[in-house]
Amino acid sequence: MKIKLPFNEALNTLITKKSTYLCIGLDPDMDHIPAHLKYEKNPIDLFIKEIVEATQDLAVAYKANLAFYECEELNGWEALKNLCYMRPDDVLLILDGKRGDIANTAKKYASTYFDLLGADAVTLHPYMGYDSIEPFLDKPERGAFVLALTSNEGAADFQHLQIGTTSLHQYIAHTVEKWNVLNNCGLVVGATDVEGLKILRRLIPNLPFLVPGVGTQGANLRDAIKYGRNKTGTGLLINVGRDIIYAGQEKDFATKVREKALKYNREMSELMRTSWDYM
Amino acid sequence: MKIKLPFNEALNTLITKKSTYLCIGLDPDMDHIPAHLKYEKNPIDLFIKEIVEATQDLAVAYKANLAFYECEELNGWEALKNLCYMRPDDVLLILDGKRGDIANTAKKYASTYFDLLGADAVTLHPYMGYDSIEPFLDKPERGAFVLALTSNEGAADFQHLQIGTTSLHQYIAHTVEKWNVLNNCGLVVGATDVEGLKILRRLIPNLPFLVPGVGTQGANLRDAIKYGRNKTGTGLLINVGRDIIYAGQEKDFATKVREKALKYNREMSELMRTSWDYM
Numbered sequence: 001m002k003i004k005l006p007f008n009e010a011l012n013t014l015i016t017k018k019s020t021y022l023c024i025g026l027d028p029d030m031d032h033i034p035a036h037l038k039y040e041k042n043p044i045d046l047f048i049k050e051i052v053e054a055t056q057d058l059a060v061a062y063k064a065n066l067a068f069y070e071c072e073e074l075n076g077w078e079a080l081k082n083l084c085y086m087r088p089d090d091v092l093l094i095l096d097g098k099r100g101d102i103a104n105t106a107k108k109y110a111s112t113y114f115d116l117l118g119a120d121a122v123t124l125h126p127y128m129g130y131d132s133i134e135p136f137l138d139k140p141e142r143g144a145f146v147l148a149l150t151s152n153e154g155a156a157d158f159q160h161l162q163i164g165t166t167s168l169h170q171y172i173a174h175t176v177e178k179w180n181v182l183n184n185c186g187l188v189v190g191a192t193d194v195e196g197l198k199i200l201r202r203l204i205p206n207l208p209f210l211v212p213g214v215g216t217q218g219a220n221l222r223d224a225i226k227y228g229r230n231k232t233g234t235g236l237l238i239n240v241g242r243d244i245i246y247a248g249q250e251k252d253f254a255t256k257v258r259e260k261a262l263k264y265n266r267e268m269s270e271l272m273r274t275s276w277d278y279m
Numbered sequence: 280m281k282i283k284l285p286f287n288e289a290l291n292t293l294i295t296k297k298s299t300y301l302c303i304g305l306d307p308d309m310d311h312i313p314a315h316l317k318y319e320k321n322p323i324d325l326f327i328k329e330i331v332e333a334t335q336d337l338a339v340a341y342k343a344n345l346a347f348y349e350c351e352e353l354n355g356w357e358a359l360k361n362l363c364y365m366r367p368d369d370v371l372l373i374l375d376g377k378r379g380d381i382a383n384t385a386k387k388y389a390s391t392y393f394d395l396l397g398a399d400a401v402t403l404h405p406y407m408g409y410d411s412i413e414p415f416l417d418k419p420e421r422g423a424f425v426l427a428l429t430s431n432e433g434a435a436d437f438q439h440l441q442i443g444t445t446s447l448h449q450y451i452a453h454t455v456e457k458w459n460v461l462n463n464c465g466l467v468v469g470a471t472d473v474e475g476l477k478i479l480r481r482l483i484p485n486l487p488f489l490v491p492g493v494g495t496q497g498a499n500l501r502d503a504i505k506y507g508r509n510k511t512g513t514g515l516l517i518n519v520g521r522d523i524i525y526a527g528q529e530k531d532f533a534t535k536v537r538e539k540a541l542k543y544n545r546e547m548s549e550l551m552r553t554s555w556d557y558m
Binding site: 027029065067068070071073074077098099100101102103105106108109111112116125126127128129130131132133147150151152153154155156157158159161162163164168171172175212 | 308344346347349352353377378379380381382385387388390391404405407408410411412426429432433435436437440443447450451454
Protein backbone atom coordinates (compact mmCIF):
# COMPACT_ATOMS: atom_id res chain seq x y z
CA MET A 1 0.00 0.00 0.00
CA LYS A 2 1.32 3.35 -1.02
CA ILE A 3 1.24 5.73 1.92
CA LYS A 4 0.23 9.19 0.81
CA LEU A 5 1.59 12.35 2.35
CA PRO A 6 -0.70 15.17 3.45
CA PHE A 7 -1.27 17.44 0.46
CA ASN A 8 0.85 20.34 1.71
CA GLU A 9 3.78 18.04 2.42
CA ALA A 10 3.49 16.35 -0.98
CA LEU A 11 3.44 19.77 -2.62
CA ASN A 12 6.56 20.96 -0.82
CA THR A 13 8.39 17.73 -1.56
CA LEU A 14 7.65 18.16 -5.28
CA ILE A 15 8.67 21.83 -5.27
CA THR A 16 12.02 20.85 -3.80
CA LYS A 17 12.46 17.84 -6.07
CA LYS A 18 11.65 19.74 -9.26
CA SER A 19 13.26 22.95 -8.07
CA THR A 20 10.47 25.14 -9.38
CA TYR A 21 7.13 26.70 -8.40
CA LEU A 22 5.60 26.22 -11.82
CA CYS A 23 1.91 25.44 -12.06
CA ILE A 24 0.62 25.40 -15.63
CA GLY A 25 -2.92 26.64 -16.13
CA LEU A 26 -4.65 24.31 -18.58
CA ASP A 27 -7.64 26.40 -19.64
CA PRO A 28 -8.27 25.45 -23.26
CA ASP A 29 -10.16 28.07 -25.24
CA MET A 30 -11.42 27.11 -28.72
CA ASP A 31 -10.81 30.70 -29.85
CA HIS A 32 -7.11 30.43 -29.08
CA ILE A 33 -5.97 26.87 -29.72
CA PRO A 34 -3.93 26.12 -32.87
CA ALA A 35 -6.11 26.22 -35.98
CA HIS A 36 -5.18 22.74 -37.25
CA LEU A 37 -6.66 21.13 -34.13
CA LYS A 38 -10.09 22.63 -34.72
CA TYR A 39 -10.91 20.09 -37.42
CA GLU A 40 -10.27 17.13 -35.14
CA LYS A 41 -13.01 15.25 -33.30
CA ASN A 42 -11.96 16.55 -29.89
CA PRO A 43 -9.62 19.53 -30.32
CA ILE A 44 -9.48 20.36 -26.60
CA ASP A 45 -8.45 16.83 -25.71
CA LEU A 46 -5.63 16.74 -28.27
CA PHE A 47 -4.47 20.21 -27.24
CA ILE A 48 -4.24 19.24 -23.57
CA LYS A 49 -2.60 15.88 -24.30
CA GLU A 50 0.19 17.44 -26.35
CA ILE A 51 0.82 20.07 -23.69
CA VAL A 52 0.95 17.55 -20.86
CA GLU A 53 3.34 15.30 -22.80
CA ALA A 54 5.58 18.30 -23.53
CA THR A 55 5.67 19.80 -20.04
CA GLN A 56 5.19 17.15 -17.36
CA ASP A 57 8.81 17.17 -16.21
CA LEU A 58 8.74 20.98 -15.90
CA ALA A 59 5.67 21.57 -13.76
CA VAL A 60 4.90 20.86 -10.13
CA ALA A 61 1.18 21.10 -10.85
CA TYR A 62 -1.45 21.56 -13.51
CA LYS A 63 -4.43 23.75 -12.74
CA ALA A 64 -7.52 23.18 -14.85
CA ASN A 65 -10.23 25.83 -14.67
CA LEU A 66 -13.49 23.93 -14.98
CA ALA A 67 -15.30 26.72 -16.89
CA PHE A 68 -13.16 25.98 -19.94
CA TYR A 69 -14.11 22.29 -19.99
CA GLU A 70 -17.78 22.70 -19.11
CA CYS A 71 -18.42 25.02 -22.05
CA GLU A 72 -17.21 22.31 -24.46
CA GLU A 73 -19.85 19.88 -23.17
CA LEU A 74 -19.05 16.20 -23.83
CA ASN A 75 -15.70 16.99 -25.48
CA GLY A 76 -14.77 19.07 -22.47
CA TRP A 77 -15.71 16.36 -20.01
CA GLU A 78 -13.75 13.76 -21.99
CA ALA A 79 -10.70 16.03 -22.11
CA LEU A 80 -10.94 16.69 -18.37
CA LYS A 81 -11.20 13.00 -17.55
CA ASN A 82 -8.30 12.15 -19.82
CA LEU A 83 -6.22 14.87 -18.18
CA CYS A 84 -7.05 13.43 -14.77
CA TYR A 85 -6.12 9.90 -15.77
CA MET A 86 -3.06 10.61 -17.94
CA ARG A 87 -1.09 13.04 -15.81
CA PRO A 88 1.92 11.48 -14.13
CA ASP A 89 2.20 10.85 -10.38
CA ASP A 90 4.74 13.61 -9.87
CA VAL A 91 2.55 16.43 -11.18
CA LEU A 92 -0.28 17.50 -8.91
CA LEU A 93 -3.66 18.25 -10.43
CA ILE A 94 -5.70 21.18 -9.14
CA LEU A 95 -9.28 21.54 -10.34
CA ASP A 96 -10.00 25.24 -10.25
CA GLY A 97 -13.76 25.56 -9.91
CA LYS A 98 -13.92 28.07 -7.06
CA ARG A 99 -16.87 26.18 -5.64
CA GLY A 100 -18.66 26.97 -2.39
CA ASP A 101 -22.03 25.52 -1.40
CA ILE A 102 -23.94 24.00 1.53
CA ALA A 103 -22.51 20.77 2.98
CA ASN A 104 -24.90 18.44 1.14
CA THR A 105 -23.85 19.96 -2.19
CA ALA A 106 -20.18 20.40 -1.26
CA LYS A 107 -20.05 16.64 -0.66
CA LYS A 108 -21.21 16.05 -4.24
CA TYR A 109 -18.54 18.36 -5.62
CA ALA A 110 -15.84 16.77 -3.44
CA SER A 111 -16.86 13.30 -4.51
CA THR A 112 -16.81 14.28 -8.21
CA TYR A 113 -13.41 15.97 -8.08
CA PHE A 114 -11.59 13.70 -5.65
CA ASP A 115 -13.22 10.26 -5.98
CA LEU A 116 -14.43 10.24 -9.58
CA LEU A 117 -11.73 12.36 -11.23
CA GLY A 118 -8.93 11.73 -8.76
CA ALA A 119 -7.76 15.35 -8.52
CA ASP A 120 -5.28 16.29 -5.82
CA ALA A 121 -6.74 19.65 -4.91
CA VAL A 122 -9.51 22.15 -5.61
CA THR A 123 -10.07 25.89 -5.26
CA LEU A 124 -12.93 27.16 -3.07
CA HIS A 125 -14.83 30.31 -2.19
CA PRO A 126 -14.75 31.07 1.54
CA TYR A 127 -18.00 33.04 1.82
CA MET A 128 -20.26 30.21 3.02
CA GLY A 129 -17.91 29.22 5.84
CA TYR A 130 -16.64 26.01 7.36
CA ASP A 131 -19.39 23.55 6.47
CA SER A 132 -18.97 24.49 2.78
CA ILE A 133 -15.22 23.74 2.98
CA GLU A 134 -15.09 20.77 5.36
CA PRO A 135 -16.22 18.09 2.84
CA PHE A 136 -13.04 18.85 0.85
CA LEU A 137 -10.72 18.49 3.86
CA ASP A 138 -11.42 15.04 5.23
CA LYS A 139 -8.68 13.24 3.30
CA PRO A 140 -5.22 14.60 4.19
CA GLU A 141 -3.78 13.79 0.75
CA ARG A 142 -6.40 15.99 -0.96
CA GLY A 143 -5.97 19.73 -0.69
CA ALA A 144 -8.12 22.84 -0.89
CA PHE A 145 -6.93 26.33 -1.81
CA VAL A 146 -9.37 28.90 -0.44
CA LEU A 147 -9.64 32.31 -2.12
CA ALA A 148 -8.04 35.02 0.02
CA LEU A 149 -6.73 37.86 -2.14
CA THR A 150 -7.49 37.44 -5.83
CA SER A 151 -5.62 38.86 -8.80
CA ASN A 152 -8.51 40.70 -10.49
CA GLU A 153 -9.67 44.32 -10.23
CA GLY A 154 -12.82 43.36 -8.35
CA ALA A 155 -10.65 42.12 -5.46
CA ALA A 156 -10.83 45.71 -4.25
CA ASP A 157 -14.63 45.60 -3.83
CA PHE A 158 -14.80 43.39 -0.72
CA GLN A 159 -11.48 41.71 0.05
CA HIS A 160 -9.87 44.77 1.63
CA LEU A 161 -12.83 45.72 3.82
CA GLN A 162 -11.75 46.58 7.34
CA ILE A 163 -12.72 44.00 10.01
CA GLY A 164 -11.67 45.43 13.35
CA THR A 165 -7.90 45.79 13.12
CA THR A 166 -7.55 43.48 10.14
CA SER A 167 -8.95 43.16 6.61
CA LEU A 168 -11.46 40.67 5.28
CA HIS A 169 -8.93 38.67 3.28
CA GLN A 170 -6.55 38.53 6.23
CA TYR A 171 -9.37 37.47 8.54
CA ILE A 172 -10.31 34.70 6.11
CA ALA A 173 -6.67 33.61 5.79
CA HIS A 174 -6.36 33.31 9.57
CA THR A 175 -9.55 31.29 9.67
CA VAL A 176 -8.33 28.92 6.96
CA GLU A 177 -5.13 28.49 8.99
CA LYS A 178 -7.28 27.18 11.85
CA TRP A 179 -9.00 24.76 9.48
CA ASN A 180 -5.62 23.32 8.43
CA VAL A 181 -5.72 20.47 10.92
CA LEU A 182 -4.72 17.78 8.40
CA ASN A 183 -2.11 19.92 6.64
CA ASN A 184 -4.11 20.18 3.43
CA CYS A 185 -5.36 23.80 3.29
CA GLY A 186 -3.84 26.54 1.18
CA LEU A 187 -4.75 30.02 0.00
CA VAL A 188 -5.20 31.68 -3.37
CA VAL A 189 -3.22 34.92 -3.28
CA GLY A 190 -2.77 36.97 -6.44
CA ALA A 191 0.63 38.33 -7.45
CA THR A 192 -0.89 41.51 -8.87
CA ASP A 193 -1.09 43.06 -5.38
CA VAL A 194 2.51 42.71 -4.21
CA GLU A 195 1.99 44.55 -0.94
CA GLY A 196 -1.01 42.38 -0.11
CA LEU A 197 0.95 39.21 -0.90
CA LYS A 198 3.90 40.33 1.21
CA ILE A 199 1.79 41.12 4.27
CA LEU A 200 -0.24 37.93 3.93
CA ARG A 201 2.92 35.78 3.83
CA ARG A 202 4.15 37.46 7.01
CA LEU A 203 0.82 36.79 8.73
CA ILE A 204 0.43 33.24 7.43
CA PRO A 205 3.92 31.74 7.37
CA ASN A 206 3.01 28.11 6.75
CA LEU A 207 0.09 27.62 4.38
CA PRO A 208 0.92 27.10 0.72
CA PHE A 209 -0.07 29.95 -1.61
CA LEU A 210 -1.44 29.31 -5.07
CA VAL A 211 -0.50 32.49 -6.91
CA PRO A 212 -2.21 33.58 -10.13
CA GLY A 213 -1.47 36.84 -11.92
CA VAL A 214 1.95 36.15 -13.49
CA GLY A 215 1.99 36.00 -17.31
CA THR A 216 -0.92 37.50 -19.25
CA GLN A 217 -2.24 39.25 -16.12
CA GLY A 218 1.08 41.08 -15.87
CA ALA A 219 2.38 40.51 -12.34
CA ASN A 220 6.10 40.36 -11.60
CA LEU A 221 7.56 36.87 -11.18
CA ARG A 222 10.45 37.97 -9.00
CA ASP A 223 8.15 39.67 -6.50
CA ALA A 224 5.76 36.74 -6.49
CA ILE A 225 8.59 34.43 -5.43
CA LYS A 226 10.35 36.87 -3.12
CA TYR A 227 7.21 37.60 -1.16
CA GLY A 228 5.16 34.48 -1.75
CA ARG A 229 7.37 31.58 -0.68
CA ASN A 230 7.67 30.47 2.93
CA LYS A 231 10.83 30.60 5.05
CA THR A 232 12.07 27.23 3.84
CA GLY A 233 11.68 28.36 0.23
CA THR A 234 8.63 26.20 -0.52
CA GLY A 235 4.86 26.62 0.01
CA LEU A 236 4.34 28.34 -3.32
CA LEU A 237 2.74 27.54 -6.66
CA ILE A 238 2.89 30.15 -9.37
CA ASN A 239 0.27 29.62 -12.02
CA VAL A 240 1.01 30.60 -15.59
CA GLY A 241 -1.69 29.77 -18.09
CA ARG A 242 -2.25 31.61 -21.35
CA ASP A 243 1.33 32.81 -21.70
CA ILE A 244 2.52 29.19 -21.84
CA ILE A 245 -0.27 27.21 -23.47
CA TYR A 246 -0.76 29.60 -26.40
CA ALA A 247 2.98 30.03 -27.05
CA GLY A 248 2.62 28.32 -30.44
CA GLN A 249 -0.07 28.25 -33.11
CA GLU A 250 1.46 25.89 -35.68
CA LYS A 251 1.64 22.11 -35.84
CA ASP A 252 4.75 22.26 -33.64
CA PHE A 253 2.95 24.27 -30.98
CA ALA A 254 3.90 21.80 -28.25
CA THR A 255 7.58 22.57 -28.87
CA LYS A 256 6.92 26.26 -28.38
CA VAL A 257 4.85 25.50 -25.29
CA ARG A 258 7.72 23.46 -23.86
CA GLU A 259 10.20 26.27 -24.60
CA LYS A 260 8.02 28.80 -22.80
CA ALA A 261 7.39 26.45 -19.86
CA LEU A 262 11.11 25.73 -19.64
CA LYS A 263 11.83 29.47 -19.56
CA TYR A 264 9.47 29.91 -16.61
CA ASN A 265 10.75 26.76 -14.94
CA ARG A 266 14.36 28.00 -15.10
CA GLU A 267 13.58 31.54 -14.05
CA MET A 268 11.76 30.14 -11.05
CA SER A 269 14.64 27.77 -10.24
CA GLU A 270 17.09 30.65 -10.27
CA LEU A 271 14.89 32.85 -8.14
CA MET A 272 14.36 29.90 -5.77
CA ARG A 273 18.10 29.85 -5.13
CA THR A 274 18.23 33.61 -4.56
CA SER A 275 18.34 34.82 -0.96
CA TRP A 276 16.82 38.16 -0.19
CA ASP A 277 17.26 39.91 3.09
CA TYR A 278 13.74 41.21 3.40
CA MET A 279 12.07 39.83 6.50
CA MET B 280 -39.72 39.65 -32.45
CA LYS B 281 -40.59 38.80 -28.87
CA ILE B 282 -39.58 41.65 -26.57
CA LYS B 283 -38.17 40.31 -23.33
CA LEU B 284 -38.66 42.01 -19.99
CA PRO B 285 -35.76 42.63 -17.63
CA PHE B 286 -35.35 39.54 -15.46
CA ASN B 287 -36.68 41.09 -12.25
CA GLU B 288 -39.80 42.34 -14.00
CA ALA B 289 -40.40 38.98 -15.69
CA LEU B 290 -40.03 37.29 -12.31
CA ASN B 291 -42.53 39.59 -10.60
CA THR B 292 -45.00 39.23 -13.46
CA LEU B 293 -44.88 35.45 -13.12
CA ILE B 294 -45.21 35.56 -9.33
CA THR B 295 -48.38 37.62 -9.72
CA LYS B 296 -49.74 35.52 -12.58
CA LYS B 297 -49.17 32.20 -10.81
CA SER B 298 -49.96 33.59 -7.38
CA THR B 299 -47.10 31.76 -5.69
CA TYR B 300 -43.44 32.11 -4.76
CA LEU B 301 -42.63 28.48 -5.47
CA CYS B 302 -39.23 27.61 -6.88
CA ILE B 303 -38.63 23.86 -7.11
CA GLY B 304 -35.07 22.72 -6.50
CA LEU B 305 -34.23 20.06 -9.08
CA ASP B 306 -31.17 18.45 -7.54
CA PRO B 307 -31.35 14.80 -8.54
CA ASP B 308 -29.42 12.47 -6.28
CA MET B 309 -29.00 8.84 -7.41
CA ASP B 310 -29.15 7.74 -3.76
CA HIS B 311 -32.65 9.17 -3.37
CA ILE B 312 -34.50 8.82 -6.66
CA PRO B 313 -37.14 6.08 -7.01
CA ALA B 314 -35.58 2.63 -7.27
CA HIS B 315 -37.31 1.61 -10.52
CA LEU B 316 -35.60 4.46 -12.40
CA LYS B 317 -32.14 3.25 -11.51
CA TYR B 318 -32.27 0.50 -14.14
CA GLU B 319 -32.98 2.92 -16.97
CA LYS B 320 -30.34 4.29 -19.31
CA ASN B 321 -30.53 7.80 -17.89
CA PRO B 322 -32.33 7.73 -14.53
CA ILE B 323 -31.67 11.39 -13.75
CA ASP B 324 -33.13 12.53 -17.04
CA LEU B 325 -36.33 10.50 -16.60
CA PHE B 326 -36.66 11.65 -13.00
CA ILE B 327 -36.40 15.33 -13.95
CA LYS B 328 -38.71 14.97 -16.95
CA GLU B 329 -41.50 13.40 -14.92
CA ILE B 330 -41.19 16.07 -12.24
CA VAL B 331 -41.25 18.94 -14.73
CA GLU B 332 -44.30 17.49 -16.48
CA ALA B 333 -46.07 17.10 -13.15
CA THR B 334 -45.29 20.52 -11.68
CA GLN B 335 -44.81 23.13 -14.40
CA ASP B 336 -48.11 24.91 -13.75
CA LEU B 337 -47.32 25.13 -10.03
CA ALA B 338 -43.85 26.67 -10.01
CA VAL B 339 -42.59 30.13 -10.88
CA ALA B 340 -39.08 28.77 -11.29
CA TYR B 341 -36.92 25.67 -11.27
CA LYS B 342 -33.52 25.86 -9.66
CA ALA B 343 -30.99 23.25 -10.75
CA ASN B 344 -27.88 22.90 -8.61
CA LEU B 345 -25.10 22.07 -11.06
CA ALA B 346 -23.20 19.82 -8.62
CA PHE B 347 -25.94 17.20 -8.92
CA TYR B 348 -25.67 17.06 -12.71
CA GLU B 349 -21.89 17.28 -13.00
CA CYS B 350 -21.39 14.22 -10.78
CA GLU B 351 -23.45 12.10 -13.20
CA GLU B 352 -21.11 12.96 -16.08
CA LEU B 353 -22.64 12.52 -19.55
CA ASN B 354 -26.04 11.48 -18.17
CA GLY B 355 -26.05 14.56 -15.98
CA TRP B 356 -25.17 16.87 -18.83
CA GLU B 357 -27.87 15.33 -21.03
CA ALA B 358 -30.46 15.70 -18.25
CA LEU B 359 -29.45 19.32 -17.69
CA LYS B 360 -29.70 20.17 -21.38
CA ASN B 361 -33.06 18.45 -21.68
CA LEU B 362 -34.30 20.39 -18.66
CA CYS B 363 -33.14 23.61 -20.26
CA TYR B 364 -34.86 22.86 -23.56
CA MET B 365 -38.08 21.25 -22.30
CA ARG B 366 -39.17 23.64 -19.58
CA PRO B 367 -42.07 25.86 -20.60
CA ASP B 368 -41.80 29.61 -21.20
CA ASP B 369 -43.67 30.51 -18.04
CA VAL B 370 -41.28 28.78 -15.65
CA LEU B 371 -37.95 30.49 -15.12
CA LEU B 372 -34.81 28.39 -14.95
CA ILE B 373 -32.09 29.24 -12.46
CA LEU B 374 -28.77 27.43 -12.72
CA ASP B 375 -27.40 27.30 -9.21
CA GLY B 376 -23.65 26.97 -9.56
CA LYS B 377 -22.55 29.70 -7.15
CA ARG B 378 -19.78 30.63 -9.54
CA GLY B 379 -17.34 33.49 -9.12
CA ASP B 380 -14.14 33.91 -11.15
CA ILE B 381 -12.04 36.50 -13.02
CA ALA B 382 -13.74 38.22 -15.96
CA ASN B 383 -12.16 36.05 -18.66
CA THR B 384 -13.51 32.92 -16.93
CA ALA B 385 -16.81 34.47 -15.87
CA LYS B 386 -17.51 35.16 -19.55
CA LYS B 387 -17.10 31.44 -20.29
CA TYR B 388 -19.53 30.51 -17.53
CA ALA B 389 -22.04 33.17 -18.65
CA SER B 390 -21.85 32.00 -22.23
CA THR B 391 -22.39 28.35 -21.21
CA TYR B 392 -25.37 29.04 -18.95
CA PHE B 393 -27.09 31.80 -20.90
CA ASP B 394 -26.17 31.26 -24.56
CA LEU B 395 -25.62 27.51 -24.75
CA LEU B 396 -28.16 26.30 -22.18
CA GLY B 397 -30.56 29.24 -22.32
CA ALA B 398 -31.02 29.61 -18.57
CA ASP B 399 -32.78 32.70 -17.23
CA ALA B 400 -30.60 33.25 -14.19
CA VAL B 401 -27.61 32.03 -12.20
CA THR B 402 -26.35 32.20 -8.64
CA LEU B 403 -22.97 33.82 -7.92
CA HIS B 404 -20.42 34.29 -5.15
CA PRO B 405 -19.69 37.97 -4.43
CA TYR B 406 -16.15 37.63 -3.07
CA MET B 407 -14.25 38.47 -6.28
CA GLY B 408 -16.21 41.69 -6.87
CA TYR B 409 -17.74 43.46 -9.82
CA ASP B 410 -15.68 42.16 -12.72
CA SER B 411 -16.57 38.59 -11.69
CA ILE B 412 -20.30 39.45 -11.76
CA GLU B 413 -20.52 41.87 -14.68
CA PRO B 414 -20.34 39.25 -17.49
CA PHE B 415 -23.64 37.84 -16.15
CA LEU B 416 -25.41 41.21 -16.13
CA ASP B 417 -25.10 42.51 -19.67
CA LYS B 418 -28.42 41.14 -20.92
CA PRO B 419 -31.37 42.59 -19.00
CA GLU B 420 -33.49 39.48 -19.51
CA ARG B 421 -30.89 37.27 -17.78
CA GLY B 422 -30.60 37.54 -14.02
CA ALA B 423 -28.00 36.90 -11.34
CA PHE B 424 -28.70 36.12 -7.69
CA VAL B 425 -25.65 37.01 -5.61
CA LEU B 426 -25.08 35.24 -2.27
CA ALA B 427 -25.77 37.56 0.64
CA LEU B 428 -26.93 35.62 3.70
CA THR B 429 -26.90 31.86 3.19
CA SER B 430 -29.00 29.24 4.96
CA ASN B 431 -26.17 27.04 6.28
CA GLU B 432 -24.37 27.01 9.64
CA GLY B 433 -21.17 28.32 8.09
CA ALA B 434 -22.97 31.57 7.24
CA ALA B 435 -21.95 32.67 10.73
CA ASP B 436 -18.22 32.41 9.94
CA PHE B 437 -17.88 35.48 7.71
CA GLN B 438 -21.25 36.86 6.62
CA HIS B 439 -22.00 38.64 9.91
CA LEU B 440 -18.58 40.27 10.28
CA GLN B 441 -18.86 43.91 11.28
CA ILE B 442 -17.91 46.40 8.54
CA GLY B 443 -18.08 49.85 10.07
CA THR B 444 -21.72 50.28 11.11
CA THR B 445 -22.99 47.46 8.94
CA SER B 446 -22.30 43.74 8.43
CA LEU B 447 -20.54 42.03 5.54
CA HIS B 448 -23.70 40.54 4.04
CA GLN B 449 -25.51 43.88 4.29
CA TYR B 450 -22.57 45.67 2.71
CA ILE B 451 -22.56 43.17 -0.13
CA ALA B 452 -26.34 43.51 -0.56
CA HIS B 453 -26.02 47.30 -0.84
CA THR B 454 -23.27 46.88 -3.40
CA VAL B 455 -25.36 44.48 -5.49
CA GLU B 456 -28.17 47.04 -5.37
CA LYS B 457 -25.81 49.50 -7.06
CA TRP B 458 -24.98 46.91 -9.73
CA ASN B 459 -28.69 46.51 -10.53
CA VAL B 460 -28.67 49.01 -13.39
CA LEU B 461 -30.54 46.75 -15.83
CA ASN B 462 -33.01 45.43 -13.23
CA ASN B 463 -31.59 41.91 -13.30
CA CYS B 464 -29.78 41.48 -9.96
CA GLY B 465 -31.13 39.61 -6.98
CA LEU B 466 -29.84 38.23 -3.69
CA VAL B 467 -29.72 34.79 -2.10
CA VAL B 468 -31.03 35.17 1.44
CA GLY B 469 -31.67 32.08 3.57
CA ALA B 470 -34.89 31.67 5.52
CA THR B 471 -33.13 29.94 8.41
CA ASP B 472 -32.03 33.31 9.85
CA VAL B 473 -35.39 35.10 10.13
CA GLU B 474 -33.99 38.19 11.80
CA GLY B 475 -31.31 38.52 9.14
CA LEU B 476 -33.89 38.15 6.37
CA LYS B 477 -36.19 40.74 7.97
CA ILE B 478 -33.48 43.35 8.34
CA LEU B 479 -32.13 42.73 4.84
CA ARG B 480 -35.57 43.21 3.28
CA ARG B 481 -35.91 46.55 5.11
CA LEU B 482 -32.50 47.67 3.85
CA ILE B 483 -32.99 46.38 0.30
CA PRO B 484 -36.63 46.96 -0.55
CA ASN B 485 -36.50 46.26 -4.27
CA LEU B 486 -34.18 43.44 -5.24
CA PRO B 487 -35.71 39.98 -5.56
CA PHE B 488 -34.67 37.47 -2.92
CA LEU B 489 -34.07 33.82 -3.74
CA VAL B 490 -34.73 32.12 -0.44
CA PRO B 491 -33.46 28.63 0.38
CA GLY B 492 -33.91 26.93 3.75
CA VAL B 493 -37.62 25.98 3.69
CA GLY B 494 -38.36 22.24 3.58
CA THR B 495 -35.62 19.79 4.58
CA GLN B 496 -33.48 22.60 6.01
CA GLY B 497 -36.34 23.41 8.40
CA ALA B 498 -37.07 27.12 8.04
CA ASN B 499 -40.58 28.50 8.53
CA LEU B 500 -42.53 29.23 5.35
CA ARG B 501 -44.76 31.87 6.93
CA ASP B 502 -41.78 33.90 8.17
CA ALA B 503 -39.98 33.54 4.84
CA ILE B 504 -42.94 35.14 3.07
CA LYS B 505 -43.81 37.67 5.75
CA TYR B 506 -40.29 39.03 5.90
CA GLY B 507 -38.95 38.15 2.47
CA ARG B 508 -41.43 39.66 0.00
CA ASN B 509 -41.28 43.28 -1.10
CA LYS B 510 -43.94 45.93 -0.45
CA THR B 511 -45.93 45.00 -3.52
CA GLY B 512 -46.00 41.36 -2.44
CA THR B 513 -43.57 40.14 -5.09
CA GLY B 514 -39.73 39.98 -5.34
CA LEU B 515 -39.53 36.59 -3.70
CA LEU B 516 -38.71 33.03 -4.73
CA ILE B 517 -38.87 30.33 -2.11
CA ASN B 518 -36.90 27.29 -3.06
CA VAL B 519 -38.07 23.87 -1.93
CA GLY B 520 -36.05 20.95 -3.20
CA ARG B 521 -35.74 17.62 -1.45
CA ASP B 522 -39.07 17.86 0.38
CA ILE B 523 -40.90 18.01 -2.97
CA ILE B 524 -38.83 15.96 -5.40
CA TYR B 525 -38.45 12.94 -3.10
CA ALA B 526 -42.12 12.94 -2.02
CA GLY B 527 -42.66 9.60 -3.73
CA GLN B 528 -40.55 6.49 -4.25
CA GLU B 529 -42.91 4.28 -6.26
CA LYS B 530 -43.77 4.23 -9.96
CA ASP B 531 -46.37 6.95 -9.30
CA PHE B 532 -43.78 9.20 -7.64
CA ALA B 533 -44.65 12.10 -9.93
CA THR B 534 -48.21 12.13 -8.54
CA LYS B 535 -46.83 12.41 -5.01
CA VAL B 536 -44.40 15.09 -6.16
CA ARG B 537 -47.29 17.05 -7.65
CA GLU B 538 -49.33 16.71 -4.46
CA LYS B 539 -46.46 18.04 -2.38
CA ALA B 540 -45.74 20.86 -4.83
CA LEU B 541 -49.44 21.76 -4.87
CA LYS B 542 -49.47 21.89 -1.09
CA TYR B 543 -46.56 24.36 -1.09
CA ASN B 544 -48.07 26.31 -4.00
CA ARG B 545 -51.38 26.76 -2.12
CA GLU B 546 -49.81 27.59 1.21
CA MET B 547 -47.75 30.25 -0.53
CA SER B 548 -50.82 31.60 -2.37
CA GLU B 549 -52.68 31.94 0.89
CA LEU B 550 -49.80 33.62 2.65
CA MET B 551 -49.38 35.89 -0.37
CA ARG B 552 -52.91 37.20 0.22
CA THR B 553 -52.27 37.71 3.93
CA SER B 554 -51.56 41.24 5.12
CA TRP B 555 -49.34 41.66 8.14
CA ASP B 556 -48.90 44.92 9.91
CA TYR B 557 -45.19 44.61 10.53
CA MET B 558 -43.26 47.33 8.82
